[in-house]
Each structure stands twice: as structure tokens, then as C-alpha cells.
Amino acid sequence: MSRRASEDILRPHGGYRRLLTFRVARLIYDVTVRFCERFVPRGSRTHDQMVQAARSGVQNIAEGSKAAGTSARSELKLTGVARASLEELRLDYEDFLRHRGRSPWERDDGRAGRLIESRPSTIDDFGAWIKRVRHETSPHDVAVWEIAANGSIVLIRVTSALLARQIAAQLASFEREGGFSERLHRARTRSSSWHPSAASRRA
Numbered sequence: 001m002s003r004r005a006s007e008d009i010l011r012p013h014g015g016y017r018r019l020l021t022f023r024v025a026r027l028i029y030d031v032t033v034r035f036c037e038r039f040v041p042r043g044s045r046t047h048d049q050m051v052q053a054a055r056s057g058v059q060n061i062a063e064g065s066k067a068a069g070t071s072a073r074s075e076l077k078l079t080g081v082a083r084a085s086l087e088e089l090r091l092d093y094e095d096f097l098r099h100r101g102r103s104p105w106e107r108d109d110g111r112a113g114r115l116i117e118s119r120p121s122t123i124d125d126f127g128a129w130i131k132r133v134r135h136e137t138s139p140h141d142v143a144v145w146e147i148a149a150n151g152s153i154v155l156i157r158v159t160s161a162l163l164a165r166q167i168a169a170q171l172a173s174f175e176r177e178g179g180f181s182e183r184l185h186r187a188r189t190r191s192s193s194w195h196p197s198a199a200s201r202r203a
Helices: 003-009 020-039 045-067 072-098 110-118 123-136 144-177 180-193 196-202
Strands: none
Touching: 020 045, 020 072, 020 123, 020 144, 045 072, 072 144, 110 123, 110 144, 123 144
């Protein structure tokens, strides 16, 4: 089989580090680890669940990207698992706030908007945003844990929306190009049609 045919069979894959969803999910993981270290009892079920859900979001985006070369179905499934894991994490943050008499910020809250506009890429960027929010309000009106939990929810909402688009694009690609076996069949058909023995038989 020719190199061109092999390239046609294998879909683009493995470039997960360039995906915005991966980068934001990894930030969510870092923020969640720090959040749980500070505000959730170590060894508690909630602590472990939140960290694992955050990690699952990152890992499944990466694994889905790597699986894309040979299995569009696996890519779709793993990307869906990543989104579900982050939704589970969002519920944990919402429950954390609810159990302490707080509610998640509305989607049009200016503090949430400023976090999105700042496009944080590291946990230090996220921490700087928390400090700005604290500076804007009285320390007695809003606690660090409340800002951090709400900021995490904002990042999860953004990533979940991006993953929904990513899944839609993956599904469209699958419907357009087919799966691995279908691409393999097309490549073999092309290869045999150009093979010298095939040409001699036609002659």
C-alpha cells in the first residue's frame, strides 16, 4: 500500500495539546487540585471525586485525540466522556456552594465575563483574577472559596460548550468520511486499480 493510501486511512490524530478544550480542561484540573487542597478535607470522598472528575476531563480529551487516527467512534465516545466528567465536576462545585448557602453566579455576571475575557492559561492567571475580584468587593462580602468555585464553574461551562462543538465536528467528519474500515476499503480499491497487474488485466 502506498504512503498516500496510508495517509488517507489514518485520520489526523494526536494533536491534543493544540486543542483549546485540552488546555482549558488542564487548567480546570490544576485549579481543582488547588481548590481541594485548600477547601475540601483530604481523604474525603468529595475530594477524591472532584480531582478524579477533573483528571478524567483532561485524559479523555487526550485519549480521544490519539484514538482519532483509527477509530472515529472511540474519539466521539472519549470526547463525550470528557464532557460528562466535567459536568459531574460542575455539579460538585455547585453542591459545595449550595451547602454553604451560596449560589453559582448568573451567566451574565460581570465577574464571570471578566474571567472569560482574561483568557487564563495558568493557575497563576486564575489566582490573579481572584485577587482582582476580591479587590473590587469587600473581603467580608465574598470569600476566596466562593470566587474560586464560581470561577471553576465558569471555566467548565466554557469548556463544555467547546466540547459540544468538538463532538458535532467529529460526528460530521465521521458521517462524511466514514470509519476506519470504510477508509481502508476505499484505499485498497484505489491501490488495486493502479496496480500494474490490474492494468495488464484490463489491457
